[in-house]
Each structure stands twice: as C-alpha cells, then as structure tokens.
Amino acid sequence: MSADTTTSAHVDPTLVGTTATRAERKGRRIPWRFIGGRVLFYAFTLWAAITINFFVPRLMKGDAVSAYMARSQGQLTPDAEKALRIMFGVDQSVPLWQQYVNYWDMLLHGNLGVSISTGMAPVGDAIASALPWTLGLVGFATVISFLVGTSLGAVIGWRRGGRLDVFIPITTFLGTVPYFWVGLIFIAIFSTTLGWFPAGHAYELGVEPGWNADFIGQVISHAALPMFTIVIVSIGGWVLGMRNMMLTVLDEDYITVAQAKGMPNRRVLWRYAARNAVLPQIQSFALAIGFIVSGTIVMEMVFSYPGIGLLLLNATSAKDYALMQGIFLVLVLAVLIANIIADIAYAILDPRTRQTEA
Template identity: 85%
Template sequence: MSAEPTTAPTVDPTLVGTTATRAERGGIRVPWRFILNRAAFYLFTAWAAITINFFIPRMMKGDAVDSFMARSQGQLTPAAEKALRLMFGLDSSVPLWQQYFDYWGMLLRGDLGVSISTGMAPVGEAIASALPWTLGLVGVATVISFAIGTSVGAVIGWRRGSALDVFVPVTTFLGTVPYFWFGLIFIAFFSSTLGWFPAGHAYEVGVEPGWNSEFIGQVLSHAALPVLTIVIASLGGWVLGMRNMMLTVLDEDYITVAQAKGLPNRRVLWKYAARNAVLPQIQSFALSLGFIVGGTIVMEMVFSYPGIGLLLLNATNAKDYALMQGIFLVLVMAVLVANIIADIVYAVLDPRTRQTEG
C-alpha cells in the first residue's frame, strides 16, 4: 500500500507581508542581534546623558551650599561650609575630572548623594518616597488614555465617513487645552460645587498610610480628578494617530483580500488592520511612559500632589543639585528603558524592523 502524499502547510494569503505572518507560522524568533545592537546604542546614550547630567548643574550660577548658607544667615562657620562642599562634591579644590570620576563611583555604588532641601536625607530615599505617587497616578492615566484612544481611533478609522468622525476634532481640541486649565475647571466643578472629589493632595491629613481600605479609598478618591485631567488632555493624540494609521492600512491589498474571503468585519478590523496600524502607537506609548516621571510638574502643583514633578520643582528652587541630578537620572533611565522595551516589542511584532536593523 502506497503512503498517502503529504501536503505542505498552507499560509493564509491575507497574512503574507503583514506582521501577523510570523505568528501564523507558529512561534516568534527572538531577535537577539537586533536587541544587542539597540542595547549598545542605548548604553552609549545613557553614558552621554549621565555625563551631561553631571556637568550642567556645575555650569549654573550658585549651588546648594550657597543657598543653604544664605538661609542660615551667617550661623554656620567657614569650616562647616567646607564640610558641606565636601559632602556634596562641590569642593573647588578638587579638580573637575576627579569630581566626575567620583560621581561615577557613587553611581556604581548606588549612592546618589544627599539632598540639602529635604533635611540632608539621601537622594535615593527622597526620590523613592515621591516616585510611586507619580508612577501610580500618571502611569495608570497614560495606560487608560492609550487603551481608550487607540481603540476609539481604530473604530473611527474603520468606519471612516460616519458620524463617529466628529470625535476627532473634539478630542484634538481638548488635547490643545493645557493640563492645568482642566485641573482648575474640574476642581471648581467636581470638588467645590458638587463636592464629589477632594481638591488636592494624595490623602487626607491624619490618615495612616497602609494597605487598608480607608487609605486605599482615600488614594483613589484623591487621584480621580488628576487622572481624569490627564486622560482627557491626552486622549486626542491617541485617537488621531490611530485613526490616520487605520486609513493608511485599510488601503493595503491584504485587507481587500481578507474582506473578499468573507471574513467577519470584526476579525478584519482587529486581527489585520488594527494589528498593523498600532505599531507606530507603540513607539509613542513608550515615549509617553518615559516622560511620566518629569512631565507632570504643573499638574502636581495644581493638585498639590506629592509626586516626582513637585519634588523636582522644589529641588530647582533650592538649587539642590544632588536631588536634581538624581531626578534627571531617573527620568533619563525611564525614557531609555521604555524605548528599549518598545524596540523589542516592535521588532517582535514587525520582523521587517529587525531585518533592516540587522
């Protein structure tokens, strides 16, 4: 008895040339060469950023010790001033190149210095106390805005020419309004007039922080207005970007083939069109995540929110170079890590990227 002829596995023709091809073939190859190339680039970028972070504060007029001595009104002796300069690495008798290498040595040991504006507390502790508030607030708001804006933009692009197009100019207009205007309007309406939400701070005075229902409820209620402010102000960019990419993707041949095969519109929308149109959004999303750390100064001022943006403002006013450098370092690392993750995700979803880079 002759063996039955075997047939080679067929590939869905609607997926050829799209980012779904690799997934249809079963398994995704990890682009190690692409990852290593990008990692080398970002390591160089990190070195350059840290170097600039060291030199810029030392090029500014005045320093934290001068500011501290002015506030002390002559109560500190010259010996105490010299000791402070040694502590903060601002001793003019030490060559600049030596200060630079000492700074790198501190970084490698995980020592970011001492903050003069927070009562001589370690910079790492000052940042660690403020960073979770910013990440929790703005991070959640950014993810919500990205998810809603991308989904709505995909549907609007799919149903182009319908009544849904009115959302594009509306959300775009809202995106041109500064954050603090929305914040002030929401405080006046939802807090002062209706009394639904608190006007500011992260929780009420006297509430003991901890993993209990009272504290969590306080945090959520105080974060409601800031989150609403960020979501509404940033929604327009996600909607417009995804809608425009959908219009481009819908003209591709594989969309026509998929529709000609009689596939359900929902499957064509999400598996074929939106999957390819979302790629540029991923890069923008990574950048927005990176700028979460330092892009909320005004919003945190309006709501008196104890995040990293307000901490940076206070450090700048006090000329607290150690704290400024620590915050800038966290900002740079956040941007770089977010971009590395975006590059990896982009390369996995779109094999053409790593083929070009390789």
C-alpha cells in the same frame, strides 16, 4: 494528508506568495541581533545622559552649598562649608575630572547623594517616597488614555465617514487645553460645587498610610480628579494618531485581499489593520513615559499632589542639585527602559524586523 498540506494549512492565505510567508512559517522568532544593537545604543545614550547630568549643574551659576549658606545667614563656619562641599561633591580643590570619577563611583554604589531641600535626607529616599505617587497616578492615567484612545481611534478609522468622526474635533480640542486649566475646571465643578471628590493632596491629613480599606479609598478618591485631567487632555492625541494610521493601513492590498477572502470584519480590523497601525503608537507611548515628570509639574501643583514633579520643582527652587540630578537620572532610565521595551515589542509585532535580521 501530506506534510506540505499540513504546513500550508497554518500559513496565512493573505501572505501566500510574499516574503512574509517564510517569516510566518518560522513563527515569531525573537530578533536577538536587533535587540542587542538597540541595547548597545541605549547604553551609550545612558552614558551620555549621565555625563551631561554631571556637568550641567556645575556650569550653572552658584551651587547647592552656596544657596544653603545664604539661607543660614552666615551661621555656618568655613570648616562646615568645606565639609558640605566635600559631601556634595563640589569641593573646588578637587579637579573636575576627579569629581566626575567620584560621581560615577557613587552611582555604581547606588549612592545619589544628599538632598538639602529635604533636610539632608538621601536623594534615593526622597525620590523613593515621591516616585510611587507619580507612577501610580500618571503612569496609570497614561496607560488608560493610550488603551482607550488607541482602541477608539482604530474603530473610528475603520468606520471612517460615520457618526464616530464627531469624536475627532472634540478630543483634538481637549488636547489643546493646558493641564492646569482642565484641573481648575474639574476642581470648581466636581469638588467645590458638587463635592464629589477632594480638591487636592493624596489623602486626608492625619491619616496613617497603610494597606487598609480606608487609606486605599482615600488615595483613589484624591487621585480621581488629576487622573481624569490627564486622560481627558492626552486621549485626543492617541485617537487622532491611530485614526490617521488606520486610514493609511486600510488602503493596503493585504486588507483588500483579507476582505476578499471572506474574513470577518472584526478579525480584519484587529488582526491585520489595527496590528499594523498601532506600531507608531507604541513608539509614541514610550516617548510619553518621558513626559510623566515634566508634563505633570503644574498639574501636581494645582492638586498639591506629592509626586516627583512637585519634588523636582521644589529642588529647582532650592538649587538642590543633588536631588535634581537624581530625578533626571531616574527620568532618563525610565525613558530608556520604556524605549527598549517598545523596540522589542515593535520587533515582535513587525515581521519585517525579523526578515531584516534573517
């Protein structure tokens, strides 16, 4: 058997005669130039976000020290107030540009400041205690809703006009219902009436946290209702988006050619149709990471869940600007990292990105 015959045996027959054949032969080469350009773009975005994060609290009326002095009812001396302003980086005797430089110096040393609303605890410690709860609950629920919704949307789009289309209006309607309303319904039914799940908190009061079966079981049972709430409300968008993209992809010529070649329907569905239809979903999934905090504040209030959304709400009420800045910074980093990962996955899955670099 000749070398040309051996090479052609590994080439997708649906790509023969197209520019994608060369990309197929070269393999899934990582597009470093594309990735490098995106990293530079996100580095600039990070600088802009940190700069805005510094200036916005200083443009607002009042500050954390003034709010703290008001709550103390004049029990602190002027020297104590000055010391607090120096600690929080809002000393009016220091020029604004110097405060900006000091803020960057703190960030580069991993110092996010001190939180007034958490008893003068470091901002990093306050965020570290709340972030795992949000990531564990909302992050897991977002992944589940993405996987289930995308898979269901792909099947519904493939079998368009069938009985599965009934899921589209149902999931779309559920997606229009606010988080808190679905949460309250779940509490009324599954907690108050049936008593299957706890109504709130992350675990029972008085239980010592630890890696043991009792604590882990309580965490799972307390997270069940809020997790179901997020999945039920958010799954409709993934189903509808994937189904619409499948309808577009199924009209492409390469799908017709693949079916004419006699390929199994399952392979055409997942290897060709779903693989191309899922690309916009990946970008949407990265954007959904940014709503993990902002989209679940009310939900965490309903279930009294000790996540970062509830922490942000408390920081806003107390005008705890240091804690607000720290949470916003973590949110920005999460969104940027998620988008970078999505861009890399997009470049690997889409051969046209590799062809553009070549």
